[in-house]
Amino acid sequence: MNRFDAVGTPALAATWVRPPWRLADLVRAKRGRTVSVVLPALDEEDTVAGVISSMTPHLGSLIDELVVLDSGSSDRTAQRARSAGATVVSREEALPGVPVVRGKGEVLWRGVAATSGDIVVFVDSDLVEPGSHFVPALVGPLLMTEDIELVKGFYRRPLTIGDSTDEDGGGRVTQLTVRPLLTALVPELAGVFQPLGGEYAATRQLLESLRFAPGYGVEIGLLLDTYHRLGAAAIGQIGLGTRRHRNRPTSELAVMSRQIIATMFSRLGLHDSGAGFTTFATAGNQLSTTVAPLSLVDRPPLITLEKYASAVRHHAMSQPV
Ligand SMILES: O=c1ccn([C@@H]2O[C@H](COP(=O)(O)OP(=O)(O)O)[C@@H](O)[C@H]2O)c(=O)[nH]1
Ligand SMILES: O=C(O)[C@@H](COP(=O)(O)O)O[C@H]1O[C@H](CO)[C@@H](O)[C@H](O)[C@H]1O
Numbered sequence: 001m002n003r004f005d006a007v008g009t010p011a012l013a014a015t016w017v018r019p020p021w022r023l024a025d026l027v028r029a030k031r032g033r034t035v036s037v038v039l040p041a042l043d044e045e046d047t048v049a050g051v052i053s054s055m056t057p058h059l060g061s062l063i064d065e066l067v068v069l070d071s072g073s074s075d076r077t078a079q080r081a082r083s084a085g086a087t088v089v090s091r092e093e094a095l096p097g098v099p100v101v102r103g104k105g106e107v108l109w110r111g112v113a114a115t116s117g118d119i120v121v122f123v124d125s126d127l128v129e130p131g132s133h134f135v136p137a138l139v140g141p142l143l144m145t146e147d148i149e150l151v152k153g154f155y156r157r158p159l160t161i162g163d164s165t166d167e168d169g170g171g172r173v174t175q176l177t178v179r180p181l182l183t184a185l186v187p188e189l190a191g192v193f194q195p196l197g198g199e200y201a202a203t204r205q206l207l208e209s210l211r212f213a214p215g216y217g218v219e220i221g222l223l224l225d226t227y228h229r230l231g232a233a234a235i236g237q238i239g240l241g242t243r244r245h246r247n248r249p250t251s252e253l254a255v256m257s258r259q260i261i262a263t264m265f266s267r268l269g270l271h272d273s274g275a276g277f278t279t280f281a282t283a284g285n286q287l288s289t290t291v292a293p294l295s296l297v298d299r300p301p302l303i304t305l306e307k308y309a310s311a312v313r314h315h316a317m318s319q320p321v
Contacts, residue, residue, distance in 0.1 A: 012232060036067065049083065051125050068086045093114070127244065137239070150236070152192060159172070225267060
């Protein structure tokens with residue numbers, strides 16, 4: 001285990017700057033365990049096929065299941081995902097009869113329900129030229145060690161606005177909001193480099209036992225709940241190199257940040273006004289305001305959902321002894 005010796009706040013104890021395992025070692029280490037990859041996708045027709053293509057070489061060996069969980073896309077996301085070799089599941093198909101709500105947390109929650117792998121890997125669908133090493137790196141600690149239950153990827157994050165790129169300007173909410181707040185409120189997690197990153201892997205046993213926060217709060221919710229449940233020793237992080245994705249305008253990230261703060265405060269028992277975030281805009285001498293809705297309603301642990309639990313029991317009984 002390569003300890004990342006940073007000056008100041010130490011990294012997580014389980015930090016790998018580079019994956020030390022060969023692909024063949026990982027496949028051998030599965031020992032009957034299965035791996036499902038879930039790509040949450042809302043209108044990602046431009047990038048979803050490229051993300052899938054970075055993974056299909058591992059399909060049938062390291063990866064057993066590759067699912068795009070369609071978040072209600074209105075573009076050609078589903079068609080392009082199927083053509084690239086993924087299975088596409090809608091939110092309704094993932095949990096029939098359970099009314100759908102908006103947001104990323106809903107899609108990831110249903111992504112766990114729609115798959116069966118012992119290990120579940122989440123990768124965003126808006127990535128630009130992701131490496132084929134992403135999934136092997138993320139599942140490595142889960143296959144090769146005994147005590148890790150959640151593995152977060154970390155990376156350099158370029159920020160491209162228009163024609164200009166700052167090679168380390170990305171992860172704006174991470175850098176300006178979440179990591180400073182974690183340092184102040186949960187210093188044991190100050191060494192998590194990309195707490196919001198959309199590339200992470202976890203055991204199904206963990207994910208089906210956790211609630212899923214709504215919208216963009218899902219990542220910080222899963223991280224804090226895992227920490228409260230199992231401690232920092234169960235959390236690992238691994239270097240993936242550079243991660244490019246669609247960079248949203250700061251105004252949209254402010255709304256994202258508000259939802260993340262609401263989830264953080266709820267997990268830490270801190271009072272939150274519950275007020276939605278107001279965006280101001282002026283035109284001439286006119287002032288307009290938009291209040292973004294805030295949700296505080298988590299999705300319950302899947303294992304408490306009879307529909308899911310019975311499906312798991314049925315699946316278990318259909319497995320060869
Ligand atoms: O309601 C949503 C919001 C986001 N996403 C997906 O979640 C990932 C990350 O979302 P986004 O790119 O908006 O977040 P960012 O990376 O910009 O912070 C992407 O694959 C989105 O398509 C989704 O499936 N449903
Ligand atoms: O890390 C962040 O600050 C934000 C925005 O990243 P950029 O400033 O656009 O590179 O993106 C993350 O947050 C989202 C909400 O949790 C996740 O869904 C994304 O996967 C993650 O990239």
